[in-house]
Amino acid sequence: MAEIITLREAVQRFVNDGDTVALEGFTHLIPTAASHELIRQGKKDLTLVRMTPDLVYDLLIGAGCAKKLIFSWGGNPGVGSLHRLRDAVEKGWPQLLEIEEHSHADLANAYVAGASGLPFAVLRAYAGSDLPKVNPVIKSVTCPFTGEVLAAVPSVRPDVTVIHAQRADRKGNVLIQGILGVQKEAALAAKRAIVTVEEIVDDLNAPMNACVLPTWALAAVCLVPGGAHPSYAHGYSERDNRFYQDWDPIARSRESFTAWIDAFIRGTADFSEYKAKLAAQEAK
Amino acid sequence: MTYSTNEMMTVAAARRLGNGSVCFVGIGLPSKAANLARLTHAPEVVLIYESGPIGAKPSVLPLSIGDGELAETADTVVPTGEIFRYWLQGGRIDVGFLGAAQVDKYGNINTTVIGDYHKPKVRLPGAGGAPEIAGSAKKVLIILKQSHRTFVDKLAFITSVGHGEGGDHRKRLGLPGAGPVAIITDLCIMEPEAGTHEFVVTALHPGVTREQVIENTGWQIRFADQLAVTEAPTETELVALRDLEARTAAAHGQLGGEE
Numbered sequence: 441m442a443e444i445i446t447l448r449e450a451v452q453r454f455v456n457d458g459d460t461v462a463l464e465g466f467t468h469l470i471p472t473a474a475s476h477e478l479i480r481q482g483k484k485d486l487t488l489v490r491m492t493p494d495l496v497y498d499l500l501i502g503a504g505c506a507k508k509l510i511f512s513w514g515g516n517p518g519v520g521s522l523h524r525l526r527d528a529v530e531k532g533w534p535q536l537l538e539i540e541e542h543s544h545a546d547l548a549n550a551y552v553a554g555a556s557g558l559p560f561a562v563l564r565a566y567a568g569s570d571l572p573k574v575n576p577v578i579k580s581v582t583c584p585f586t587g588e589v590l591a592a593v594p595s596v597r598p599d600v601t602v603i604h605a606q607r608a609d610r611k612g613n614v615l616i617q618g619i620l621g622v623q624k625e626a627a628l629a630a631k632r633a634i635v636t637v638e639e640i641v642d643d644l645n646a647p648m649n650a651c652v653l654p655t656w657a658l659a660a661v662c663l664v665p666g667g668a669h670p671s672y673a674h675g676y677s678e679r680d681n682r683f684y685q686d687w688d689p690i691a692r693s694r695e696s697f698t699a700w701i702d703a704f705i706r707g708t709a710d711f712s713e714y715k716a717k718l719a720a721q722e723a724k
Numbered sequence: 725m726t727y728s729t730n731e732m733m734t735v736a737a738a739r740r741l742g743n744g745s746v747c748f749v750g751i752g753l754p755s756k757a758a759n760l761a762r763l764t765h766a767p768e769v770v771l772i773y774e775s776g777p778i779g780a781k782p783s784v785l786p787l788s789i790g791d792g793e794l795a796e797t798a799d800t801v802v803p804t805g806e807i808f809r810y811w812l813q814g815g816r817i818d819v820g821f822l823g824a825a826q827v828d829k830y831g832n833i834n835t836t837v838i839g840d841y842h843k844p845k846v847r848l849p850g851a852g853g854a855p856e857i858a859g860s861a862k863k864v865l866i867i868l869k870q871s872h873r874t875f876v877d878k879l880a881f882i883t884s885v886g887h888g889e890g891g892d893h894r895k896r897l898g899l900p901g902a903g904p905v906a907i908i909t910d911l912c913i914m915e916p917e918a919g920t921h922e923f924v925v926t927a928l929h930p931g932v933t934r935e936q937v938i939e940n941t942g943w944q945i946r947f948a949d950q951l952a953v954t955e956a957p958t959e960t961e962l963v964a965l966r967d968l969e970a971r972t973a974a975a976h977g978q979l980g981g982e983e
Contacts, residue, residue, distance in 0.1 A: 466775045466804055467790025491804075492852075515849035517751070518787035526847045541836075544774055545808035545856035552805045564813055567897040568832075568885025569855045574841045589898070619775045619790045620803045674792050681787050681976050 466621025554629025820861030831886025
């Protein structure tokens with residue numbers, strides 16, 4: 441059964457230094473609040489897995505929480521580069537970042553394999569691409585029935601997955617709606633899954649066939665309204681496109697980035713205080 | 725009506741999408757061209773985005789691959805794993821519509837790195853969905869602005885394969901799809917030459933000279949014997965495109981996103 445606790449307690453209890461952590465959410469429902477809490481608690485040496493690192497991992501990389509990144513597309517969507525990711529890869533700041541690079545199809549399959557309890561995923565991929573030359577874990581396997589050579593990649597099995605969702609009921613059953621990305625697979629592939637939600641309700645009223653994660657498959661459910669910002673929660677908030685643009689100059693230099701996380705993340709007690717501080721600045 | 729070279733590029737790319745075709749769309753220029761096709765000659769085109777929407781019909785261009793309107797207007801929204809497994813790898817995509825940072829004469833695409841992979845001069849975003857779209861879509865269209873820096877003789881990194889080393893290389897690699905069938909730029913349209921699969925210019929956009937194309941191509945670009953001139957954008961096409969861009973700017977406060 442999922443425990444309904446604060447995000448601070450969930451991160452304290454379920455994320456250890458050195459863990460492999462997946463914060464998933466494909467543009468929609470990105471669990472930003474969890475990355476803030478990882479930074480506040482100074483978690484270190486994390487191996488971060490995520491298809492699209494996005495701002496959520498730019499933060500963690502720039503804050504020095506990550507030793508390795510497993511990913512498949514690392515940009516600021518609609519804006520340009522992730523400057524903290526690039527600085528870490530190109531210049532080793534604030535520390536060297538090992539990268540393990542895949543394609544979307546590969547990582548999506550790797551999460552499915554992880555959730556399926558399999559050691560690897562098989563897919564038709566990478567013939568003619570240089571990616572296998574720079575990523576030694578992309579290997580091949582020969583189909584025992586047809587002889588076709590297919591790509592084989594290790595499954596993703598995080599120690600901890602964190603996702604954001606619209607709502608949970610009081611037992612901790614979670615309903616996810618809209619663009620689902622790989623969140624269900626990432627949650628089920630993990631040893632421990634934490635879900636932050638917009639709302640906790642008496643009855644989920646989940647339609648038949650809806651994407652519901654049952655409470656007994658989760659470690660913790662945490663109430664964090666707006667916890668996906670600047671991403672969005674369909675039905676609750678809009679994507680804050682302006683923030684994605686504003687992030688570019690903040691993250692561009694080490695000094696402005698550090699000043700920003702010192703003020704807005706390390707200088708706030710939790711995500712609701714962060715939201716209040718951000719709103720106060722935007723009102724100026 | 726007068727028009728810009730970028731508008732010509734988008735219109736020329738949109739025209740390549742047949743009505744009713746099933747199109748796997750990248751964000752940015754491909755998404756703009758694919759939606760223009762849907763709003764003009766191809767109302768039944770099926771747009772699939774890698775985040776999960778199938779049959780998306782957005783009224784404005786998405787800034788990200790997972791904008792809410794893609795989901796709201798779709799026939800169905802499926803998990804991302806399913807998009808790649810059932811719909812792409814399963815062989816149901818007619819056209820993969822891709823952008824690129826760089827392309828070479830065989831239509832191979834680099835979106836990973838400029839310079840050495842381990843000591844990059846410029847670190848680009850990476851693969852995204854493109855490698856498997858390039859491999860498994862029945863055919864591929866590539867759209868990008870033409871310059872010496874984007875049309876290069878040798879790619880530092882092949883992220884997504886086109887015709888590989890040319891000739892029958894793609895077939896030898898065992899790739900199910902036919903690969904890139906056109907590169908649409910702001911200057912011209914290139915198509916693979918029969919046999920060599922080297923991209924040659926088959927149509928110049930109105931007013932563009934051969935010299936301009938040569939100057940803006942990093943390899944010794946060749947021209948087809950039968951060199952056509954692209955039909956200029958019609959008023960219908962331009963009005964539809966400009967309305968789409970105006971709606972997008974009003975909705976987002978910026979133009980449609982680039983992946």
